[in-house]
Amino acid sequence: MKRSFALGLAGAAVLASTAVTGSTAQAAPGLQFGPCPEDVSKPYPQLQCAELQVPLDYRDPSGEQLKLLVSKQPARKPEARRGSLLINPGGPGGPGVGFAGSLAAKLPAAVLDSYDLIGFDTRNVAHSTPISCVDPGTYWKTPLPDPDAPQAREQNWQRAQQYADGCQQRAGKYLPHLNTPTNARDVDRIREALGEQKISYLGYSYGTYLGAVYGQLFPQHVDRMILDSMVNPDTSEIWYRNNLNQDIAAQERLGLYFDWIAQHDDVFHLGTERRQVQAAWDGVQAELRKAPRGKLGPAEFIDLAFNALYGETSWKPLAEGLADFHLRNDDKKLADQVEPKDELAENGNAIYNAVECADAPWPTRQREWERDSERLAKDYPLAAWYNSWTVAPCRFWQAPRQEPLKITGDGLPPVLLFNSEHDVATPYEGALEMHRSLPSSVMVTERDAGKHGVWALAGNAEADRIGTDYLVNGTLPPDDVEVPGHPAPDPKAPATQQKTLDLP
Template sequence: MIAATLIAGALAAPAASAYEGRDRDRDEVRGQERQQIGAAIAATRAAEAGVDWKDCPTDWGLPKPIQCGWVTVPLDYAKPFGKQIKLAVDRIGHTGTPEERQGALVYNPGGPGGSGLRFPVRVTAKNPLWVKTSKAYDFVGFDPRGVGHSAPISCIDPQEFVKAPKMDPVPDSEADKRVQRGLAAAYADGCAERSGEMLPHMTTPNTARDLDVIRAALGEEKLNFLGVSYGTYLGAVYGTLFPDHVRRLVADSVVNPSREKIWYQANLDQDVAFQTRWNDWLTWVAKNDAVFHLGDTRAEVEEQWRTLRATAKKDPLGGVVGPAELIGYFQSAPYYDSRWVPVARVWSQYVAGNTQALVDAAAPDLSDTAGNASTENGNAVYTAVECADAKWPRDWRTWDRDNTRLHQKYPFLTWSNAWMNLPCATWKSKQHTPVEVTTRKGLPPVLIVQAARDAATPYEGALELHKRFKGSRLITEENAGSHGVTGIANPCVNDRVDTYLLTGEVDRKNVSCAPHAAPKP
């Protein structure tokens, strides 16, 4: 009887909405097909135009012999002959012999909202991790659409954006939640007012199409790509849309590419992983109590954190560092092992009576107008891409339920993350259906690198991408959690990345590596 009722219901009124859903999916597919045709047209034009390489503008802060240029792409790939925007690119030539050259290696550091223009500096700085690879490849960076020098977008006055102290992200009442909801809605409105023309086109698939146009402008038949963090999702979407244009693809610290994760659930998963890595750091601080004097058990160090938070909430340190600013500073420790010692040292100085050290570290520099503009731009792009890539819950009750539940066990980042993403609940521009990341004909083996305890991109994302990209290989750095594994000295990882980029070879099976050296206070 119940089954019959369900079947009858499925054949009645809901069928109309089901057809509407199919129509929407069909429209999305047709739109993607038009955009792919537009991308082919734009790539053909770019191949003919190339890049007019010149010395970089002085205010870009890039040392010689790095060169800079521009690649022109359509704002809307469905209208390839419509409005165009220019993307900033830079490069440094390979350091080896002509016979050693294997093309260009293009880089994206993540975000969304990160600039890749500093990538060639790894060569000028003679970074030892990249000496072998730089003999074979030109190192190429770029500002993705909306970022930095590439038709930058904005959602709020930068000086207003960095003003401190901000409201405590952990709400004490429903009234606090209403204020935060109002701030998020105002931010979404600001994005529409200041950057409305760009917003519908600020998607990962469009950035992947931009990447293919850059490939063509560089004169490369196939792309060599290194993506970190969000850059792995960009690479995964590129590998799905342009599988036969991939030569080498390294995905380092992987965003879960599942449609069900992009982007609402991915951020909830991140809250759990951040708490895990935060606890790892607190445990390490406790083990080094002889140096930091913050407590010799994790519980004692955690209590110091709660005390610091409460103190800053009651009376912001230096008048500018409240709980929000503390989280902004302290979250770098669970992000990167390289931040374990500096953050613990500043905290230790505070407990010893040096409040100014913590104020200097955590407070915004209102005099740094260029830096503040870059910070605001990065946040605007982050918001624009994540809000445009996928459909987000519109009902506040969903957000309230999920984040209230998570906060009970994973309090470090949950509410802060929620407010950062809440503009997507009232986003004015179209929210698309994410690309179904999958293996398509022509895709070569992809190399995936991941720390098992990564906070920003939980390990499950690497497993999911490995499952979706057939023939890929996964290198796991066990018992480690630093974000961006290819930038850390660990020969087990570094040698395999070099081998892959230089020869295309991967191990016959997935590899587990011991962790890199732990930070020493």
């Protein structure tokens, strides 16, 4: 779940599902792989791409079709190939083809040898018949209204109404079919077009919910499955309360970030204690509320912070910008980090809202939204209002809403789960609920860490070993596992030593 204002078996068991597709893997009926679009092939020349037609409406399978872009990186050792590994980066709305290309550089050699890596842009994302709801140059022009200011509340509600209306006007025919069960049916169409009886699946963030729904609808087609940074699948949490729960996790993670800045006072000079860094933070926010600095206002400052807490690659530049502003009244480093939404980002925002708004009922009374945000803002002020405005178009959504699918894990083979203890986007309590909902699952917890995305993303050698052993050999830990967190960033290390990859 990526934000932008604008997740025991007795004994070490080898799974019964061994190389299910190794001998029948040559052809991909229905998919003719060839060159990828230039914006994909240039950074990821190893990828092959194909287009797949899927029904706009699965109730009318021979009716209007949509185009999905699917990518493949073939297994490096055909003799060791055991199947296809379908990859989803989350969102909803994250471009999956590009993510699969970037993730390949982080995956262990044994996985690259054993699997065709399959990426795909979910329907209406990136290269898959993309949609947008507004003109990004006007609607997302910075600085945006202060999410916390009572005097801006009516303006923010008007923007939410405008966004929902724009989605209906620009993409109305797609909205009834933009939801997670439909995405799951698209996944099965990809499996079928690949010529696979079963597929393995790697899903991060929203991709964990998509994987769980796919497993609920098509358990007979699941080989091995890793769900990393898990959405709480409880039907009462999808999606309104999942968003509220992020506010609590974000405030706690912000405090840990302040601790990290304080531990490196010799670099940032903002104090040696959390409270001193907090004071500097509050001072910058207060100054921006008095008067924005060009494109940098309070909304953009919160956005930078919230997104930095998902990973760690932005920790150093954000702290440097905070120090420059607080100590020298120099806003350049912070302002340079503000990236107004372009067409691709607006497409991601449109899908984020469309899928979440359609997956479940949402409150329609303004007072209920404001009451919940006001309550949370007392103790968790960073994102309480910011998060509300991100999904506020759901209050005005004009497309049908579904009742969320209950996840029971019936018929699923053993599943491997990962979550960090302090994840902001998919708080740990939700991961525990996913674990309870999938009785065949084993869970790996990364303690004393909060990066969104653990396996192959965080640089945690033990977590990576466990995931690789499962995908390649079918071996799971005998019970749930806790692993020490990966090292925190070293602000003195050269940027070239950055070893982690953040989710899109």
